[in-house]
Amino acid sequence: xxxxxxxxxxxxxxxxxxxxxxxxxxxxxxxxxxxxxxxxxxxxxxxxxxxxxxxxxxxxxxxxxxxxxxxxxxxxxxxxxxxxxxxxxxxxxxxxxxxxxxxxxxxxxxxxxxxxxxxxxxxxxxxxxxxxxxxxxxxxxxxxxxxxxxxxxxxxxxxxxxxxxxxxxxxxxxxxxxxxxxxxxxxxxxxxxxxxxxxxxxxxxxxxxxxxxxxxxxxxxxxxxxxxxxxxxxxxxxxxxxxxxxxxxxxxxxxxxxxxxxxxxxxxxxxxxxxxxxxxxxxxxxxxxxxxxxxxxxxxxxxxxxxxxxxxxxxxxxxxxx
Amino acid sequence: xxxxxxxxxxxxxxxxxxxxxxxxxxxxxxxxxxxxxxxxxxxxxxxxxxxxxxxxxxxxxxxxxxxxxxxxxxxxxxxxxxxxxxxxxxxxxxxxxxxxxxxxxxxxxxxxxxxxxxxxxxxxxxxxxxxxxxxxxxxxxxxxxxxxxxxxxxxxxxxxxxxxxxxxxxxxxxxxxxxxxxxxxxxxxxxxxxxxxxxxxxxxxxxxxxxxxxxxxxxxxxxxxxxxxxxxxxxxxxxxxxxxxxxxxxxxxxxxxxxxxxxxxxxxxxxxxxxxxxxxxxxxxxxxxxxxxxxxxxxxxxxxxxxxxxxxxxxxxxxxxxxxxx
Numbered sequence: 001x002x003x004x005x006x007x008x009x010x011x012x013x014x015x016x017x018x019x020x021x022x023x024x025x026x027x028x029x030x031x032x033x034x035x036x037x038x039x040x041x042x043x044x045x046x047x048x049x050x051x052x053x054x055x056x057x058x059x060x061x062x063x064x065x066x067x068x069x070x071x072x073x074x075x076x077x078x079x080x081x082x083x084x085x086x087x088x089x090x091x092x093x094x095x096x097x098x099x100x101x102x103x104x105x106x107x108x109x110x111x112x113x114x115x116x117x118x119x120x121x122x123x124x125x126x127x128x129x130x131x132x133x134x135x136x137x138x139x140x141x142x143x144x145x146x147x148x149x150x151x152x153x154x155x156x157x158x159x160x161x162x163x164x165x166x167x168x169x170x171x172x173x174x175x176x177x178x179x180x181x182x183x184x185x186x187x188x189x190x191x192x193x194x195x196x197x198x199x200x201x202x203x204x205x206x207x208x209x210x211x212x213x214x215x216x217x218x219x220x221x222x223x224x225x226x227x228x229x230x231x232x233x234x235x236x237x238x239x240x241x242x243x244x245x246x247x248x249x250x251x252x253x254x255x256x257x258x259x260x261x262x263x264x265x266x267x268x269x270x271x272x273x274x275x276x277x278x279x280x281x282x283x284x285x286x287x288x289x290x291x292x293x294x295x296x297x298x299x300x301x302x303x304x305x306x307x308x309x310x311x312x313x314x315x316x317x318x319x320x321x322x
Numbered sequence: 323x324x325x326x327x328x329x330x331x332x333x334x335x336x337x338x339x340x341x342x343x344x345x346x347x348x349x350x351x352x353x354x355x356x357x358x359x360x361x362x363x364x365x366x367x368x369x370x371x372x373x374x375x376x377x378x379x380x381x382x383x384x385x386x387x388x389x390x391x392x393x394x395x396x397x398x399x400x401x402x403x404x405x406x407x408x409x410x411x412x413x414x415x416x417x418x419x420x421x422x423x424x425x426x427x428x429x430x431x432x433x434x435x436x437x438x439x440x441x442x443x444x445x446x447x448x449x450x451x452x453x454x455x456x457x458x459x460x461x462x463x464x465x466x467x468x469x470x471x472x473x474x475x476x477x478x479x480x481x482x483x484x485x486x487x488x489x490x491x492x493x494x495x496x497x498x499x500x501x502x503x504x505x506x507x508x509x510x511x512x513x514x515x516x517x518x519x520x521x522x523x524x525x526x527x528x529x530x531x532x533x534x535x536x537x538x539x540x541x542x543x544x545x546x547x548x549x550x551x552x553x554x555x556x557x558x559x560x561x562x563x564x565x566x567x568x569x570x571x572x573x574x575x576x577x578x579x580x581x582x583x584x585x586x587x588x589x590x591x592x593x594x595x596x597x598x599x600x601x602x603x604x605x606x607x608x609x610x611x612x613x614x615x616x617x618x619x620x621x622x623x624x625x626x627x628x629x630x631x632x633x634x635x636x637x638x639x640x641x642x643x644x645x646x647x648x
Contacts (some may be wrong), residue, residue: 018605065453115639120453121592125638128579133622237626244624251458296472302463308460310450318449 007037010261015275049231053224054253061200061266062119069130072231081241090146090307105225109218134244141243201267212270255306258313281314341380384606387584389551396527397594398452405460407559407574415479415569423482442545489564527594
């Protein structure tokens with residue numbers, strides 16, 4: 001019970017931090033309004049999916065280093081398939097790419113289960129492999145995206161009679177919430193979700209209580225791959241092209257997971273915390289940009305914040321263990 | 323091993339044991355096979371000049387793989403070596419315009435020491451996973467390098483002649499880079515096998531809890547290790563720029579994945595406590611020959627990365643099997 005209170009308290013604290021940062025943003029830039037919020041959400045979108053992908057695996061006691069590479073591969077696949085194709089063809093591309101993420105994620109999980117090599121090594125190897133595959137699909141940034149797909153994340157959701165509120169609800173946010181909820185809420189309420197938490201907190205105990213450890217692990221990685229594929233699609237949707245070189249999504253996802261109150265040891269936390277955390281991290285970046293700080297310096301500060309967060313998280317985990 | 327002479331053991335098991343006991347022999351056989359395949363594909367390619375070239379390109383890889391070997395012995399990994407090497411090379415090339423080469427080299431090694439220190443403290447004191455820690459510092463390092471680049475954009479860059487001599491020169495057909503590499507290699511091998519520090523590395527990687535209980539000061543060992551690894555990476559950068567002769571912001575990045583692969587191929591366990599540097603050197607040679615082979619077969623960069631990934635996975639899995647078998 002106390003843990004539940006503490007966890008919800010952590011998420012609430014993050015939300016407060018986010019609001020405080022929004023107020024600070026308004027102080028720096030009095031004109032910061034709904035339009036800027038919309039572009040913030042669009043920028044967060046790929047990060048948020050990367051974080052979701054990482055969260056589900058970390059809760060299950062593992063870590064997925066191949067998140068960024070998986071996103072790069074799915075993004076270039078989508079972009080090169082839609083290049084020069086008709087608008088309707090994208091209706092086929094989206095499910096294909098999502099299925100690809102699911103399968104590749106499951107392969108990750110199977111390799112971990114079958115070879116018994118630790119998660120971190122297997123996903124490091126698949127990081128190399130997926131990166132190479134992305135380069136084979138598309139040697140340089142390029143490709144295209146269907147117009148209607150781009151339109152799904154641009155603009156706001158119209159609510160009749162309430163233009164004030166609807167201006168603050170970008171389509172990208174709705175898309176993010178819908179995609180995450182569709183998978184997360186049924187999962188959290190099912191036996192499978194419980195099994196993922198169980199193998200995360202103690203694999204041996206879970207095994208002895210009859211949890212199918214291998215199957216649960218494979219499914220956790222498959223879902224992670226699915227989220228990563230969504231992230232790749234979001235990346236293609238927001239940039240209009242596919243880029244074969246993975247962005248800084250790996251470190252960002254780990255930092256947001258830690259900041260979001262999910263223990264790196266596994267078995268604790270939820271999805272809401274990391275998602276709020278990634279909004280906080282991106283808003284910090286926006287603020288730095290608004291303060292007219294050199295973008296390269298911004299990258300350094302951002303990297304330093306992420307490393308500090310991960311160090312802090314590791315420190316807490318270590319304390320918890322002692 | 324004396325039991326094998328008395329009791330008949332299945333050939334497969336015996337082969338496995340043999341490979342586990344003497345990892346160098348199968349590695350050398352693999353290297354020879356690769357060279358033979360190369361000679362068959364392109365008759366006449368294997369000559370003195372090819373040999374010198376292969377060694378020249380294998381040396382920077384072998385030193386970086388040395389960083390990986392030492393960190394892997396403690397169960398870690400150092401993914402920041404590429405960034406550190408690039409930083410020291412770039413800073414040296416731009417500082418040498420205004421300073422004496424010796425001063426420029428000293429300036430260039432400062433960020434290497436700093437990054438090593440941060441890595442060591444993060445891993446040793448805060449217990450962050452080395453992979454994530456070194457990835458983070460390499461992101462920060464790249465950012466710093468980009469900011470730095472803008473401050474020196476007007477001054478230009480040059481490469482001191484002696485570094486070019488060291489990187490590309492040949493004396494009687496023998497690469498000059500060996501002058502740098504042989505002492506470094508001997509030093510690493512002696513450190514690992516003959517000194518207390520080397521034993522501590524193996525001890526920490528083999529059983530951290532036991533090492534702590536026997537009085538090993540974990541964080542000091544780890545901090546020293548990551549600083550050494552970073553400085554070695556910095557020196558590699560200086561050598562590599564003498565070889566490539568074109569300073570850029572992604573100079574040594576392509577060496578990172580192969581350096582991990584070379585150490586893994588060389589028999590160093592990624593889980594720590596097992597391995598050595600001689601295997602890594604042969605691993606680096608194997609990868610260099612393999613790269614030549616892939617280039618001749620016109621394999622694209624993507625296929626090469628896939629291959630490196632599969633090698634890491636396959637070798638680690640095979641290694642686990644061998645361990646479990648004993």
